[in-house]
Amino acid sequence: MGVPGLAISRLCKRYGPHTVLDDVSLTVRAGECLSLVGPSGCGKTTLLNCIAGYVRPDGGSIALAGRPIDDVPEHRRDTAMVFQSYALFPHMDTFENVAFGLRMRKVPKDEIRRRVLAALQMVRLEGRERSYPNQLSGGQQQRVALARALVLEPKVLLLDEPLSNLDARLREAMRFELRELQQKIRITAIFVTHDIQEAFVLSDRVAVMSAGRIEQVGTAAEIYEQAATEFVVTFVGPSNAFAGKVAALANGTADVLADGLRIRVPRDARVTPGAGVSVYVRPERISLTDRPTRPNSFPGRIERIAYLGGWIDYLVRVEGHLVRVQTVNHGKPIAVGAAVRIEWEVSDGICHLDRQSTERSATPR
Amino acid sequence: MTTLRSLVTTNVFTSASLVGRRHDLTPVVLVLPAIAVLAALFVLPLASAFVMSFHQHHPVLGLRTEVFTLANYARLGDSYHLGVFLRTIKISGLVTAICLIVGYPIAYFCSTLPRRAQAVVILGYLSPWLVSVVIKAYGWMVLLAENGIVNGLLLRLGLVDEPIRFLYSEFAIALGLAHAYLVFAILPIFTSLVAIDRRLLQAARNLGGTRLQVFRSVVLPLSLPGVVAGTLLVFTLTMAAFATPALLGGGRVKVVSYLAYEQALHLLNWPLAAAIGFVLMLVTGLVVFSYQRMSSRLLRGVAG
Numbered sequence: 192m193g194v195p196g197l198a199i200s201r202l203c204k205r206y207g208p209h210t211v212l213d214d215v216s217l218t219v220r221a222g223e224c225l226s227l228v229g230p231s232g233c234g235k236t237t238l239l240n241c242i243a244g245y246v247r248p249d250g251g252s253i254a255l256a257g258r259p260i261d262d263v264p265e266h267r268r269d270t271a272m273v274f275q276s277y278a279l280f281p282h283m284d285t286f287e288n289v290a291f292g293l294r295m296r297k298v299p300k301d302e303i304r305r306r307v308l309a310a311l312q313m314v315r316l317e318g319r320e321r322s323y324p325n326q327l328s329g330g331q332q333q334r335v336a337l338a339r340a341l342v343l344e345p346k347v348l349l350l351d352e353p354l355s356n357l358d359a360r361l362r363e364a365m366r367f368e369l370r371e372l373q374q375k376i377r378i379t380a381i382f383v384t385h386d387i388q389e390a391f392v393l394s395d396r397v398a399v400m401s402a403g404r405i406e407q408v409g410t411a412a413e414i415y416e417q418a419a420t421e422f423v424v425t426f427v428g429p430s431n432a433f434a435g436k437v438a439a440l441a442n443g444t445a446d447v448l449a450d451g452l453r454i455r456v457p458r459d460a461r462v463t464p465g466a467g468v469s470v471y472v473r474p475e476r477i478s479l480t481d482r483p484t485r486p487n488s489f490p491g492r493i494e495r496i497a498y499l500g501g502w503i504d505y506l507v508r509v510e511g512h513l514v515r516v517q518t519v520n521h522g523k524p525i526a527v528g529a530a531v532r533i534e535w536e537v538s539d540g541i542c543h544l545d546r547q548s549t550e551r552s553a554t555p556r
Numbered sequence: 557m558t559t560l561r562s563l564v565t566t567n568v569f570t571s572a573s574l575v576g577r578r579h580d581l582t583p584v585v586l587v588l589p590a591i592a593v594l595a596a597l598f599v600l601p602l603a604s605a606f607v608m609s610f611h612q613h614h615p616v617l618g619l620r621t622e623v624f625t626l627a628n629y630a631r632l633g634d635s636y637h638l639g640v641f642l643r644t645i646k647i648s649g650l651v652t653a654i655c656l657i658v659g660y661p662i663a664y665f666c667s668t669l670p671r672r673a674q675a676v677v678i679l680g681y682l683s684p685w686l687v688s689v690v691i692k693a694y695g696w697m698v699l700l701a702e703n704g705i706v707n708g709l710l711l712r713l714g715l716v717d718e719p720i721r722f723l724y725s726e727f728a729i730a731l732g733l734a735h736a737y738l739v740f741a742i743l744p745i746f747t748s749l750v751a752i753d754r755r756l757l758q759a760a761r762n763l764g765g766t767r768l769q770v771f772r773s774v775v776l777p778l779s780l781p782g783v784v785a786g787t788l789l790v791f792t793l794t795m796a797a798f799a800t801p802a803l804l805g806g807g808r809v810k811v812v813s814y815l816a817y818e819q820a821l822h823l824l825n826w827p828l829a830a831a832i833g834f835v836l837m838l839v840t841g842l843v844v845f846s847y848q849r850m851s852s853r854l855l856r857g858v859a860g
Contacts, residue, residue, distance in 0.1 A: 267764070271762065
C-alpha cells in the first residue's frame with residue numbers, strides 16, 4: 192500500500208475539564224477520501240483543525256505523506272482547507288481568490304495564470320474569473336473555495352462540512368460532483384460532516400466519532416451492516432432495539448430471549464449463554480407477511496401508520512415491543528388494527544453484548 | 557373614562573393596522589421632532605447666514621442689508637485669505653495622517669484583545685473627551701510654553717541652549733488637534749477590524765500566507781472602510797475645529813475658523829464671516845467628495 196496519505200496517532204486535546212479528542216488514531220490511505228462523521232461536539236472539527244494546524248493537540252502525532260508535521264506551522268503544512276462558510280476573500284474576484292495561495296508562494300505570474308485557469312476549469316467556473324464572491328451563488332462560491340484549495344495541489348484536502356450551506360437539491364448534486372472530482376485527481380481527502388448519507392456517498396471509508404473517540408472506521412456497508420457499537424447503530428440510521436438474554440447457542444448463531452420473543456441472531460465469539468445482549472434490526476429489513484417463512488417470525492398488530500410517500504412506516508405491536516417496519520409503498524397500505532406477521536433474516540440482526548456484561552467478561556477473575 | 561379608553565384602543569388599533577398596510581407613517585412620525593430641531597437650529601440659521609454673505613459691511617454705516625454683492629467672496633481669493641485656507645487644509649491633512657498612522661496600530665492591537673479589555677482601552681482613548689477642548693489646549697500650553705515642562709526638560713538635559721518656541725505654531729496646532737481627534741480615527745478602524753471574519757484569516761494562513769502577507773493582503777484591505785471613515789471624520793472635524801487652533805495658534809497662526817471668528821466678533825464684519833464659513837464648508841465638502849470618489853475604487857468588493 193505504500194506510505195499512508197495521513198497518519199494520526201494517539202491524538203489528545205483537552206479544553207479545561209473537557210476532553211475533545213480522546214486518544215484518536217486514524218490512517219488515511221493516499222488518494223482515499225475518508226469521512227469523519229458524528230454529532231456536533233464529537234470532536235470531528237477539532238480533529239480537522241489539528242491536521243490544518245489551527246489547534247495544537249496536547250498529545251499524539253500527525254504525519255502527512257510519511258513526514259511528521261507536528262512542528263510545522265499552519266501556513267507551511269500543505270493541507271488545503273475548504274471551509275463551511277467558504278471563507279472567500281470578499282475584496283478579491285474569483286481569479287484572485289484562487290490565485291491567493293500561489294501568490295503567497297511567489298509563483299511566477301504566467302504559471303499562476305495557467306494553474307488558476309486550470310483549477311477553475313476543473314470546477315466548471317470558466318468565465319467567472321472577474322466575479323466577486325457576492326456576485327456568485329452559494330454553489331459557485333463553494334466551487335471557488337474548492338478551486339482555491341485544489342490549485343495548490345496539497346498533500347491532503349480538508350473539507351469542513353462544505354455542503355451544509357447549500358440547499359437540499361444542490362447539496363445532493365454536489366455530493367456526486369465532489370466525489371467524481373476527488374476520484375479523478377486521486378487526492379487524499381478528509382471530509383467532515385454530520386450527515387451520514389453524505390459521508391456514505393462521498394467517501395471510500397467512514398470514521399464515526401462520538402465524544403472525542405473514533406467508534407468505528409469502515410466502508411459504508413461495513414458501518415451500516417456491522418455497526419460495532421450501540422452509538423454507531425443508532426447514529427447511522429433508525430433501528431429497533433430488543434434487550435434480552437442469550438438462551439442458547441448454535442453454530443454461528445445465538446437465540447436471544449427478549450420479553451416474550453425468541454430471536455435468532457448471528458453471534459461473535461464473546462457471546463456466552465446467559466449474557467445480556469441488545470439486538471438491533473433495521474426497520475427496512477423487516478417484512479410483513481401472513482405465513483411464517485423464517486426463524487424470526489412473530490405475530491403482531493398494526494398500531495400506527497406513517498405515510499411517507501415512497502415508503503410507508505408501520506408501528507407493529509409484538510408482545511411488549513413496538514416495532515418499526517419500513518416498507519416500499521406499493522399502493523395498498525395495511526389498515527391500522529390488522530393482524531400481521533413481522534419477519535427478518537437471521538443475518539439482519541445485529542447483536543451487541545451489553546456494556547455491563549462486556550465489562551464483566553473483561554475483568555480477570 | 558370609557559371614552560378615553562375607547563380613544564386609546566382606537567388609536568392602538570389604527571396604528572397597528574397601519575403597520576400591516578402599505579403606508580406605514582410611523583417612521584416618518586418618529587423622525588419629525590429631529591427634523592424640526594434641525595430645521596429650526598441648523599437649516600434656518602444656515603440659510604440666513606447664506607443670505608448674509610451677500611450683504612455689505614460698510615466701515616461707517618455698518619451692515620447694509622439692501623446691498624447684494626459678491627465682494628465678500630471675491631475678497632477670499634486674495635493671497636492672505638488663500639494662504640489661511642491652504643494652511644488649514646495642510647494642518648487638517650497632517651493631523652489626519654498622524655491620526656491614521658498612530659491610530660491604526662492602536663486599533664489593530666485593540667482588536668486582538670479580549671472583549672472586555674477592548675472596552676477598557678477604547679474608553680481610555682475616549683477619556684480626553686471627558687475634558688473640555690479648551691482645558692486640553694491649556695494643558696498643551698503648559699507643556700509647550702517657553703518656560704514649560706518640555707523646554708525645561710530639554711534645557712536641563714542640555715539638549716538645547718535656549719528654549720524652543722513650540723507654541724503658536726502649526727506644529728502646536730497639529731499636535732493639539734491630533735491628540736484630541738485621535739479617537740475618531742481609532743474607533744471606525746477598530747470597528748472594521750473586529751468585523752473581519754476570523755475564518756478569512758485562518759483561510760489565508762492555510763493557503764500559505766505568512767503573518768505579514770495575511771495582514772497586507774487580507775486585513776489591511778478589509779479594514780479600509782474604517783480607514784476611509786476615520787479619515788473623513790478627523791479631516792472634517794479638524795477643518796472646522798476652533799478652540800484648539802485658536803489657543804495653540806494664539807492668533808498668530810490663523811486657521812479659517814479663527815478668521816471667521818475674528819471677522820464676526822472683533823471686526824463685526826458679519827457678511828465676510830458668513831462668506832468665510834460658506835467657503836470653508838464648500839472646501840471641506842469638495843475634499844471629502846473627491847476623497848470618497850477616489851476611495852470607492854479602492855473599496856471595490858470590501859463593502860459589499
